[in-house]
Amino acid sequence: xxxxxxxxxxxxxxxxxxxxxxxxxxxxxxxxxxxxxxxxxxxxxxxxxxxxxxxxxxxxxxxxxxxxxxxxxxxxxxxxxxxxxxxxxxxxxxxxxxxxxxxxxxxxxxxxxxxxxxxxxxxxxxxxxxxxxxxxxxxxxxxxxxxxxxxxxxxxxxxxxxxxxxxxxxxxxxxxxxxxxxxxxxxxxxxxxxxxxxxxxxxxxxxxxxxxxxxxxxxxxxxxxxxxxxxxxxxxxxxxxxxxxxxxxxxxxxxxxxxxxxxxxxxxxxxxxxxxxxxxxxxxxxxxxxxxxxxxxxxxxxxxxxxxxxxxxxxxxxxxxxxxxxxxxxxxxxxxxxxxxxxxxxxxxxxxxxxxxxxxxxxxxxxxxxxxxxxxxxxxxxxxxxxxxxxxxxxxxxxx
Amino acid sequence: xxxxxxxxxxxxxxxxxxxxxxxxxxxxxxxxxxxxxxxxxxxxxxxxxxxxxxxxxxxxxxxxxxxxxxxxxxxxxxxxxxxxxxxxxxxxxxxxxxxxxxxxxxxxxxxxxxxxxxxxxxxxxxxxxxxxxxxxxxxxxxxxxxxxxxxxxxxxxxxxxxxxxxxxxxxxxxxxxxxxxxxxxxxxxxxxxxxxxxxxxxxxxxxxxxxxxxxxxxxxxxxxxxxxxxxxxxxxxxxxxxxxxxxxxxxxxxxxxxxxxxxxxxxxxxxxxxxxxxxxxxxxxxxxxxxxxxxxxxxxxxxxxxxxxxxxxxxxxxxxxxxxxxxxxxxxxxxxxxxxxxxxxxxxxxxxxxxxxxxxxxxxxxxxxxxxxxxxxxxxxxxxxxxxxxxxxxxxxxxxxxxxxxxxxxxxxxxxxxxxxxxxxxxxxxxxxxxxxxxxxxxxxxxxxxxxxxxxxxxxxxxxxxxxxxxxxxxxxxxxxxxxxxxxxxxxxxxxxxxxxxxxxxxx
Numbered sequence: 001x002x003x004x005x006x007x008x009x010x011x012x013x014x015x016x017x018x019x020x021x022x023x024x025x026x027x028x029x030x031x032x033x034x035x036x037x038x039x040x041x042x043x044x045x046x047x048x049x050x051x052x053x054x055x056x057x058x059x060x061x062x063x064x065x066x067x068x069x070x071x072x073x074x075x076x077x078x079x080x081x082x083x084x085x086x087x088x089x090x091x092x093x094x095x096x097x098x099x100x101x102x103x104x105x106x107x108x109x110x111x112x113x114x115x116x117x118x119x120x121x122x123x124x125x126x127x128x129x130x131x132x133x134x135x136x137x138x139x140x141x142x143x144x145x146x147x148x149x150x151x152x153x154x155x156x157x158x159x160x161x162x163x164x165x166x167x168x169x170x171x172x173x174x175x176x177x178x179x180x181x182x183x184x185x186x187x188x189x190x191x192x193x194x195x196x197x198x199x200x201x202x203x204x205x206x207x208x209x210x211x212x213x214x215x216x217x218x219x220x221x222x223x224x225x226x227x228x229x230x231x232x233x234x235x236x237x238x239x240x241x242x243x244x245x246x247x248x249x250x251x252x253x254x255x256x257x258x259x260x261x262x263x264x265x266x267x268x269x270x271x272x273x274x275x276x277x278x279x280x281x282x283x284x285x286x287x288x289x290x291x292x293x294x295x296x297x298x299x300x301x302x303x304x305x306x307x308x309x310x311x312x313x314x315x316x317x318x319x320x321x322x323x324x325x326x327x328x329x330x331x332x333x334x335x336x337x338x339x340x341x342x343x344x345x346x347x348x349x350x351x352x353x354x355x356x357x358x359x360x361x362x363x364x365x366x367x368x369x370x371x372x373x374x375x376x377x378x379x380x381x382x383x384x385x386x387x388x389x390x391x392x393x394x395x396x397x398x399x400x
Numbered sequence: 401x402x403x404x405x406x407x408x409x410x411x412x413x414x415x416x417x418x419x420x421x422x423x424x425x426x427x428x429x430x431x432x433x434x435x436x437x438x439x440x441x442x443x444x445x446x447x448x449x450x451x452x453x454x455x456x457x458x459x460x461x462x463x464x465x466x467x468x469x470x471x472x473x474x475x476x477x478x479x480x481x482x483x484x485x486x487x488x489x490x491x492x493x494x495x496x497x498x499x500x501x502x503x504x505x506x507x508x509x510x511x512x513x514x515x516x517x518x519x520x521x522x523x524x525x526x527x528x529x530x531x532x533x534x535x536x537x538x539x540x541x542x543x544x545x546x547x548x549x550x551x552x553x554x555x556x557x558x559x560x561x562x563x564x565x566x567x568x569x570x571x572x573x574x575x576x577x578x579x580x581x582x583x584x585x586x587x588x589x590x591x592x593x594x595x596x597x598x599x600x601x602x603x604x605x606x607x608x609x610x611x612x613x614x615x616x617x618x619x620x621x622x623x624x625x626x627x628x629x630x631x632x633x634x635x636x637x638x639x640x641x642x643x644x645x646x647x648x649x650x651x652x653x654x655x656x657x658x659x660x661x662x663x664x665x666x667x668x669x670x671x672x673x674x675x676x677x678x679x680x681x682x683x684x685x686x687x688x689x690x691x692x693x694x695x696x697x698x699x700x701x702x703x704x705x706x707x708x709x710x711x712x713x714x715x716x717x718x719x720x721x722x723x724x725x726x727x728x729x730x731x732x733x734x735x736x737x738x739x740x741x742x743x744x745x746x747x748x749x750x751x752x753x754x755x756x757x758x759x760x761x762x763x764x765x766x767x768x769x770x771x772x773x774x775x776x777x778x779x780x781x782x783x784x785x786x787x788x789x790x791x792x793x794x795x796x797x798x799x800x801x802x803x804x805x806x807x808x809x810x811x812x813x814x815x816x817x818x819x820x821x822x823x824x825x826x827x828x829x830x831x832x833x834x835x836x837x838x839x840x841x842x843x844x845x846x847x848x849x850x851x852x853x854x855x856x857x858x859x860x861x862x863x864x865x866x867x868x869x870x871x872x873x874x875x876x877x878x879x880x881x882x883x884x885x886x887x888x889x890x891x892x893x894x895x896x897x898x899x900x901x902x903x904x905x906x907x908x
Binding site (some may be wrong): 026027052053054071075076077091092094095096097098103165166168204231232233234235237238294297298299300301303304358359360362363365366367370371373374376377379380385386388389391392395396397 | 427486487489490491494495498572573576577579580583596597598599643644645663729732733734735739742743746750752753754841842843845846847848849851862865866869870871
């Protein structure tokens with residue numbers, strides 16, 4: 001028995017040597033980034049370490065998982081100092097007390113796309129350093145549609161001529177159709193999501209998804225289905241798969257669809273969505289950036305890393321090359337502005353609308369996509385179903 | 401040899417326990433640390449003491465039972481009585497710390513460049529250079545200092561002091577090492593506080609909020625607005641909320657919401673009904689097909705029996721995750737099935753777009769996923785039915801159907817009933833299938849949160865993550881608790897019934 005105890009103690013000591021106490025610690029920067037950006041940040045981190053002697057650890061986490069994992073890890077003291085994320089997470093992250101404003105001199109802010117800076121601002125403070133903006137645009141196959149249709153009505157006529165569902169050929173498809181890709185139809189006639197309070201903040205109880213403009217958009221989608229242009233169940237894989245094999249002439253898509261289209265050898269073009277009924281449609285703009293955790297023990301270092309090591313053309317160019325999204329940093333945007341894809345998306349974003357960043361958006365996404373599904377499967381009248389959706393959102397948000 | 405292995409494993413376990421325990425103590429989770437150490441001591445006792453011998457076999461199971469079943473259920477119970485949701489994620493001290501830790505720094509606030517000095521003990525002194533004054537922060541006291549003060553020694557003659565008394569000036573890397581201390585300094589000055597603003601600068605800021613524990617109110621020191629605690633948010637009379645909010649005890653409010661909010665309770669009965677139908681039909685169809693194939697493959701006159709058996713088990717060997725996604729691809733409106741139907745018969749079926757067909761699709765896909773299991777257990781059970789019974793039946797002139805319904809089925813149901821109940825309970829919560837195949841869709845209408853193929857669990861998920869504003873963990877936990885009681889009740893009734901069945905068999 002005595003020998004056993006001695007043995008255990010000995011083993012304990014040996015094993016303990018190999019294990020170090022791990023906790024969120026001062027004097028070391030931890031960054032959470034997705035697989036595309038992690039290698040670039042690791043490089044920057046090495047440069048940071050060489051300058052200041054502070055180790056930088058980049059942990060790879062799926063882009064969509066960062067928000068949720070931060071909520072569990074940060075308050076428990078296990079979180080990172082810096083995260084990569086999207087601007088529409090802002091409301092949730094701030095209300096949960098997970099991020100803090102970043103410190104950026106006014107002169108540096110001016111080097112960024114004002115829309116991107118605005119997207120990362122909340123209550124007059126800047127909560128993130130933007131690096132890319134993204135939005136959807138009309139992506140078309142130049143071999144099937146040599147000229148961008150001048151109006152949406154022309155686009156539909158062309159699309160109808162190219163559609164032969166039994167042969168598996170399509171003229172124009174909107175993905176799913178989900179709210180993100182369909183917003184253009186709603187916004188053109190004056191549909192909106194949340195109205196503004198007098199102080200400029202969003203009023204979640206003023207919902208413009210059942211006004212005349214929005215219903216016109218929903219009716220247009222309904223007509224597209226009746227004309228055999230749009231079909232139910234056109235999910236991401238299906239739409240991009242058809243486009244990349246030359247069986248779809250036009251789609252509404254973002255920069256993320258392009259690499260596969262290039263691989264498919266498609267001669268494509270990117271252009272703003274043509275005017276609907278004479279009105280230029282607005283598309284959602286999403287902005288991605290770097291944010292600082294409220295539970296970071298190295299806030300000064302984290303801000304230093306962001307301001308001195310990320311704000312430069314070299315890093316921003318690498319982030320652009322890896323992600324293919326238009327840079328939010330103006331000098332880099334300037335440099336890549338000759339790229340036709342970037343020009344197309346920039347023209348589309350010029351009339352863009354930053355995705356609302358308040359958490360109330362959750363209920364809008366789900367009710368609105370229900371309504372769109374019912375329209376596309378021809379189970380509901382556009383006007384009724386949009387009214388129902390807005391009613392549901394208002395009830396969920398306890399507006400009345 | 402066996403003894404040595406036991407000690408090695410136990411030693412490693414203890415090392416891990418101590419390691420985890422230390423980090424728990426470092427992070428001030430004292431209760432968890434104590435529980436962990438008690439647990440570890442218990443394990444050591446069980447595996448070293450002869451008296452606790454039987455426990456050695458029970459303990460691993462008990463540990464898993466506790467950590468995988470009892471703890472999550474208990475935690476869900478706890479959550480369902482709070483308001484844990486977007487905006488109410490932190491506990492109250494954390495939220496108060498964040499709000500009161502906020503500073504207001506006007507853009508024209510005085511700023512100070514600085515030099516830091518450190519002595520052998522690691523104590524830090526600062527010299528702050530403002531626009532028109534120089535300040536010394538030394539041993540917790542801020543005083544004016546003349547830059548030519550003889551306590552400041554310039555050794556290399558570059559015009560900057562290199563020493564303060566016995567304190568040596570810190571280089572940039574040293575400052576960075578000392579940042580945790582320097583960043584934490586809050587030096588009162590005038591009405592405000594001097595604190596580190598960036599690596600190279602201190603700034604005069606003022607606290608934004610003060611907290612009064614007696615009234616549980618926040619006060620904006622700039623405007624004087626008070627923010628009383630209103631259900632987990634400090635909220636002003638104008639309805640202005642201070643973020644972050646915090647977690648509070650809500651009692652039965654979430655359960656009342658389930659009953660009283662028509663938006664939540666309305667679909668509940670409908671979703672519950674479909675959950676029961678789905679689980680019941682799944683068990684019925686998979687068992688019927690599995691049994692049919694088992695009887696077929698049990699026929700000694702069938703050629704290539706082994707080959708067929710392998711072939712039929714294939715769906716079981718594929719991970720459900722993958723095969724469900726493949727089925728989804730086949731069944732979508734533009735998928736292979738409809739493509740073929742369209743080419744051959746010029747019509748298509750809205751497999752996933754129509755509520756009825758979506759339900760059919762779910763049952764069919766679950767049949768594909770589930771029948772091999774039923775077939776395997778039926779094959780085993782069929783072997784155990786004595787052949788003489790069939791011979792006797794044949795002699796008595798029983799038809800095939802009579803032999804099946806009077807001998808095979810009753811004798812098979814006896815051993816299989818618990819498995820069928822298990823299958824029912826499993827499908828009752830078969831979130832994976834529903835979510836990967838239809839995501840609960842298609843929508844019933846745009847007026848309700850629930851969708852047509854939602855089962856209770858996917859409905860809870862929807863409430864939690866697609867609900868009103870952000871994540872509603874507490875409400876979803878309440879639904880989970882309700883589901884727990886429903887499943888527990890069904891299981892209890894079923895076990896009672898099978899118990900009755902067993903009694904019956906004893907009397908035969």
